Amino acid sequence: MKAAIVYKLSSEKIAIEVREFLNSNNVEAEMFRYPSSVLERYDMIITVGGDGTVLRSIHHLRTPPPVFSINTGRIGILTHATPENYRESLIRALKGETEVEEIMRVSGKSRSAELFALNEIAILSASPARLIEFEVNVDGVLLDSMRADGAIISTSTGSTAYALSAGGAIVDPELDAISFTPVSPFRTGSKSWVLSPERVIEIKIRGDRDAVAVADGITSLRLSPGSSMFFRRSDHPARFYKFESRIVKIIEKIRNLK
Numbered sequence: 001m002k003a004a005i006v007y008k009l010s011s012e013k014i015a016i017e018v019r020e021f022l023n024s025n026n027v028e029a030e031m032f033r034y035p036s037s038v039l040e041r042y043d044m045i046i047t048v049g050g051d052g053t054v055l056r057s058i059h060h061l062r063t064p065p066p067v068f069s070i071n072t073g074r075i076g077i078l079t080h081a082t083p084e085n086y087r088e089s090l091i092r093a094l095k096g097e098t099e100v101e102e103i104m105r106v107s108g109k110s111r112s113a114e115l116f117a118l119n120e121i122a123i124l125s126a127s128p129a130r131l132i133e134f135e136v137n138v139d140g141v142l143l144d145s146m147r148a149d150g151a152i153i154s155t156s157t158g159s160t161a162y163a164l165s166a167g168g169a170i171v172d173p174e175l176d177a178i179s180f181t182p183v184s185p186f187r188t189g190s191k192s193w194v195l196s197p198e199r200v201i202e203i204k205i206r207g208d209r210d211a212v213a214v215a216d217g218i219t220s221l222r223l224s225p226g227s228s229m230f231f232r233r234s235d236h237p238a239r240f241y242k243f244e245s246r247i248v249k250i251i252e253k254i255r256n257l258k
Contacts, residue, residue, distance in 0.1 A: 001094065003029040004042040004065075006057040008049035011072040014083045015048040018070065021087060022046075027094060037061060044068060044093070047079075054078045055118055055216045058238050062116075066100045066239040068093050077160060077249050080241060099242040104176045104197060106155050107234040108213055110227060115215040118238050119158030121231065123203050124150035124183070126210035126222060131186060133207035138199050148185040150211070151203060153178060153231045160250050162217075168192040170254070173246040178231065197233035204228040 003022055007015035015031055022029040029046075032039070035057045039045055044065050047053045050073020058064040070086045071079035081089045092098045107114060108121040115121055125132045135145040154163040159171040159179055168181035169192050180201060181192040195201065204227070205211050211223040223229060243249075 001027050001043045002041075003027050003044050003046055004035075004039050005029055005031045005046045005048060006035045006039070006053060007031065007033065007047070008053050008072070009033065011048045011053075014070065014072060017083075018046060018048060018086070018090075021090070022094075025091065025094065035060070040064065046070065046090070048083075049073055050076060051078045052217075056218060058118065059116070059216055059218050062236045064238055066093075066241055068241045075249075077246065078157070078240070080243065093241045100239055101242045102237040102239055103157060104155050104237055105234040106153060106158075106178060106231055107236075108153065108215065108229050108231050110213070110221060110223065110229045113221050115213060115219055115221060116234055116236065117158070117215040118155065119161045119216050120152050120154035120163055121216075121229075122150055122152045122162060122183070122214045123205075123211050123223070123229065124214060126212045130209060132205065132209050132211050134211070135204050135206060136180060137202040137204070138193075138195065140200075140202075143180075143193070144182075144190060145206070146182060146185050146187060146190055147207075148182045148190070150183040152181045152183060153201060153203075154181065155179075160254075163192070166192075169194055170250065173250065176233070178233065199232070201231040202228050203231070 019029045045067045047069040069079040131147045136143040152163045156171040163181045176197045182190045213221045
């Protein structure tokens with residue numbers, strides 16, 4: 001078995017410790033400060049950092065290997081263990097005793113490119129502090145037209161990230177869904193929608209201002225007036241060693257948001 005260790009800079013010492021632990025268990029391991037598509041060649045990815053490290057690790061991978069994450073960040077919704085207790089859980093994963101689950105990602109496709117996101121794809125104004133105009137269609141039917149700072153298309157996993165701060169609904173992580181959440185709409189009363197992952201959501205840019213699509217805060221794509229981006233369930237889910245209970249972590253996170 002070959003393992004790739006992706007770490008944030010402040011966690012390098014722990015990443016080295018993890019590599020030595022893997023080597024002592026006859027697992028070949030390499031360390032990566034900056035992840036790339038080469039990670040698809042490995043049997044598993046071990047991240048050492050927070051949720052951001054997890055997102056960076058799989059962002060450019062169409063078929064990511066299963067992820068085991070050691071939390072050195074603050075919240076760690078997507079993480080499995082801590083530097084103090086990872087060994088037992090990691091050994092179970094190495095022995096194939098831990099189930100691997102698929103977690104939905106969202107795809108956003110324009111005429112020129114396609115973005116993937118585990119959390120969300122945000123459509124924002126390309127001009128800071130300026131509203132953009134857009135219309136939202138679901139399966140070809142007009143849902144709303146609005147002026148706003150932008151909109152967020154999120155997965156259930158991403159419902160507790162950017163979408164939550166914009167007033168979106170918290171979605172059970174065991175439920176596959178796509179949510180649409182407007183960001184600071186000019187017209188009060190515009191609501192967040194939670195939709196079946198089989199729906200196709202189109203956001204069409206109106207007016208005379210460019211927008212930018214940002215996937216998981218990592219990759220961006222410029223959208224000109226008149227252009228559209230279509231969102232649907234990605235054909236390429238992320239894969240994780242099964243979490244004991246993500247809903248418990250989410251409840252704890254919400255309780256601590258003060």
